[in-house]
Amino acid sequence: MITMVDAKPIVSNPSQILKEEFRRHLEVFYAHLKLAPPYESVEKAIRMLTTIVHAQPKEEQARILSDPTLQWQQFAQAFDASGLAKKHRGIIAGLARNRSALNLPTEYDHFLNLFLS
Numbered sequence: 001m002i003t004m005v006d007a008k009p010i011v012s013n014p015s016q017i018l019k020e021e022f023r024r025h026l027e028v029f030y031a032h033l034k035l036a037p038p039y040e041s042v043e044k045a046i047r048m049l050t051t052i053v054h055a056q057p058k059e060e061q062a063r064i065l066s067d068p069t070l071q072w073q074q075f076a077q078a079f080d081a082s083g084l085a086k087k088h089r090g091i092i093a094g095l096a097r098n099r100s101a102l103n104l105p106t107e108y109d110h111f112l113n114l115f116l117s
Contacts, residue, residue: 014053014061014062014064014065015049015050015053015054015061017065018049018053018064018065018071018074019046019049019050021071022045022046022049022075022078023042023046025075025107025108026042026045026046026079026084028104028108029104029108029111032102032103032104032108033088033091033092033095033102033104035088035091035092038084038087038088041082041083041084041087042084044082044083044084045078045079045081045082045084046078047082048077048078048081048082049074049075049078052074052077052078052081053074068107072107072110073110075110075111076110076111076113076114079110079111079114080114084111085111085114085115089115092112092115093115093116095112096112096113096115096116097116099112
């Protein structure tokens with residue numbers, strides 16, 4: 001007999017879950033930097049993530065969904081490909097150079113490092 005504890009939820013749309021997670025991370029990122037997010041570029045980044053995820057086979061989508069490291073790689077790829085790494089570049093690069101002063105979890109280095117390259 002399978003109990004609710006043993007059952008794994010069936011994920012019908014991994015890209016939707018990843019989009020919501022990415023949007024949340026973008027909101028946290030810009031809020032902690034005390035910057036208004038460039039909304040058009042944020043929406044472009046979210047569409048870019050959807051395109052990237054949809055291009056993957058279903059098995060890979062499920063793997064990405066279950067692996068935070070893979071998620072952050074996809075988030076950083078969409079962030080960069082969408083042009084977000086070019087918005088507020090000077091301000092964010094300056095903040096990123098003083099990383100210890102930022103109150104961001106280390107996962108956000110995936111975004112910050114794009115401003116230092």
